[in-house]
Amino acid sequence: MRLILKLLLVAVLLAPAAGYWLTRPDRVDPEAFAGLTPDVARGETLYYAGGCASCHAAPEAEGEAKLVLAGGHRLESDFGTFVAPNISPDPEHGIGAWSALDLANAMLRGVSPEGRHYYPSFPYTSYIHMSAQDIVDLKAFLDTLPASDTPNAAHDLAFPFTLRRGIGLWKALYLEDDYVLANAATDTVVRGRYLVEGPGHCAECHTPRDAFGGLDRSAWMTGAPNPSGRGSIPAIDPANLSWSESEIAYYLETGFTPDFDSAGGHMARVVENTSQLPEEDRQAIAAYLKALP
Amino acid sequence: MKRFALTLAAATMVAAPAMAQDFSAELKARQGQFRIMALNLGVLGGMAQGKIEYDAEAAQEAADTLVAVSMISQTPHWPEGSDNFSIDGTRAMPAIWENTDDFLAKWSDYGEAALVMQEAAGTGAEAIGPALRQVGGTCSSCHDDYREPQ
Numbered sequence: 438m439r440l441i442l443k444l445l446l447v448a449v450l451l452a453p454a455a456g457y458w459l460t461r462p463d464r465v466d467p468e469a470f471a472g473l474t475p476d477v478a479r480g481e482t483l484y485y486a487g488g489c490a491s492c493h494a495a496p497e498a499e500g501e502a503k504l505v506l507a508g509g510h511r512l513e514s515d516f517g518t519f520v521a522p523n524i525s526p527d528p529e530h531g532i533g534a535w536s537a538l539d540l541a542n543a544m545l546r547g548v549s550p551e552g553r554h555y556y557p558s559f560p561y562t563s564y565i566h567m568s569a570q571d572i573v574d575l576k577a578f579l580d581t582l583p584a585s586d587t588p589n590a591a592h593d594l595a596f597p598f599t600l601r602r603g604i605g606l607w608k609a610l611y612l613e614d615d616y617v618l619a620n621a622a623t624d625t626v627v628r629g630r631y632l633v634e635g636p637g638h639c640a641e642c643h644t645p646r647d648a649f650g651g652l653d654r655s656a657w658m659t660g661a662p663n664p665s666g667r668g669s670i671p672a673i674d675p676a677n678l679s680w681s682e683s684e685i686a687y688y689l690e691t692g693f694t695p696d697f698d699s700a701g702g703h704m705a706r707v708v709e710n711t712s713q714l715p716e717e718d719r720q721a722i723a724a725y726l727k728a729l730p
Numbered sequence: 731m732k733r734f735a736l737t738l739a740a741a742t743m744v745a746a747p748a749m750a751q752d753f754s755a756e757l758k759a760r761q762g763q764f765r766i767m768a769l770n771l772g773v774l775g776g777m778a779q780g781k782i783e784y785d786a787e788a789a790q791e792a793a794d795t796l797v798a799v800s801m802i803s804q805t806p807h808w809p810e811g812s813d814n815f816s817i818d819g820t821r822a823m824p825a826i827w828e829n830t831d832d833f834l835a836k837w838s839d840y841g842e843a844a845l846v847m848q849e850a851a852g853t854g855a856e857a858i859g860p861a862l863r864q865v866g867g868t869c870s871s872c873h874d875d876y877r878e879p880q
Contacts, residue, residue, distance in 0.1 A: 499871070668879050687779065691863050692870045697768040697775060699866055701873025708870060712863065 443610065443649065460605025462548040465541045469569040475537070476570075480578030483571055485713040487564070487636040489579075491706040492521040495587070503709075506531070507585035512558050514664045516650060517594030519558035527584040537576040544572060547608060554604035556592065557611070557650065565614050566635030611651035618729060625717075629725025632718060642670045642703070658729060674729050685723035686716070753812040757819055760807035763799050770795045771865065774847070777855050778862055784855035793844070793851035796865065800841030804834065814878050821878040829875075836872040843868045 484490075490498075493506040508523040526533035532540065539550045547554060547561035555561065597603065616634055621627040633639045644652045645661040660672030672678065680688070684695045689711035692700040700708045711719060770792040776782035777789055811817070813824040826833045843865040850857040 663879065671880065683779075687775075691775075691866045693771065693775060693862075693866055697771040699869035699873055701870065701877045702879030703874075704879070705870035705874035709867075 475577030480574035488710040507587040525585040541572040560638040563638035629721035682723040686719040778858040789851040796844040840868040
């Protein structure tokens with residue numbers, strides 16, 4: 438089945454008119470969002486669990502300025518360079534005019550309010566594990582942040598990746614709502630699985646991708662080449678990461694490795710976020726990583 | 731004669747990659763100071779986590795050492811051309827030389843965080859954690875921009 442879909446993906450890339458039905462944007466059920474009351478404090482935790490600012494804050498922003506989600510961070514890939522958009526509450530240039538349902542369609546299905554596919558550089562493949570309540574809470578927190586009127590920059594992609602319709606097929610192949618770790622033995626691992634596979638989107642960098650840019654779930658967390666072209670992103674599965682659970686949790690809190698080197702590169706930004714989480718959540722992430730096969 | 735020519739050719743080939751310039755002394759110096767920092771952070775971190783029994787004197791010595799390292803002039807350690815695109819054995823990115831002022835400002839931030847640690851370390855194990863996070867923040871903030879990830 439996957440091979441057939443991959444062949445279809447090729448066909449659609451070559452002939453965008455084909456596969457119209459398979460490529461239509463799919464949306465969440467609005468019923469699931471009716472009557473939910475937002476919890477801003479919970480939304481703040483999700484904001485740090487998801488690391489929104491790591492991509493959506495302006496690239497040079499430091500300290501308080503990281504709360505201004507003006508966009509502009511450039512993500513290099515084999516398909517071209519993606520530019521993170523403005524998701525501040527500005528009604529025109531940001532997402533201030535969006536409803537929680539709009540945010541849900543973006544984060545859980547990769548579909549814009551206008552019904553266009555988002556590129557999977559926006560990791561909805563991970564966010565799909567988040568709940569309706571999560572999205573409502575997160576939207577309420579995002580609405581409390583400062584607005585920015587920075588206009589969005591266009592992605593810099595090569596043909597045929599400029600054809601967004603093809604993303605519909607990509608989603609049919611790679612947008613899966615089941616967890617990679619099927620059996621979570623304890624509540625702590627369940628929480629860790631949700632944080633890592635869901636909002637934390639750790640696998641998006643720590644798991645290798647296939648030729649179409651989909652995550653190779655059979656090589657989960659076994660490391661990957663750095664998409665910037667130099668160096669690699671380390672494997673963090675139990676076979677490769679010898680750190681203890683408490684060492685992993687301490688790293689996510691302070692950025693210090695067991696031999697007191699410190700996090701660098703993009704991981705330094707991740708630690709800025711994980712250091713804001715409750716200690717139990719860092720412990721849960723560590724427990725999940727150790728529970729992987 | 732032929733043998734001499736071959737030997738010369740072989741020697742040239744071996745030497746070629748290092749021909750650019752020999753920065754081994756500078757690399758040892760700058761990497762050594764980071765090692766000193768890591769060892770002393772390890773003492774403080776171990777005490778903060780309860781892995782090492784708290785000892786006010788040892789904690790103070792570790793913190794004093796962090797401050798001492800922060801006072802080492804960085805200028806001689808970072809000659810132009812000693813970046814990871816030009817030579818092996820370093821993860822120092824060319825951006826250091828493009829944004830020298832910012833790079834040195836980040837080093838000063840480390841120095842200020844080390845002073846906070848110097849005040850805190852002798853007062854008790856529970857005071858170390860917050861100061862350590864502050865020091866760690868300055869490490870990461872510089873590594874984020876200027877050190878190539880492994």
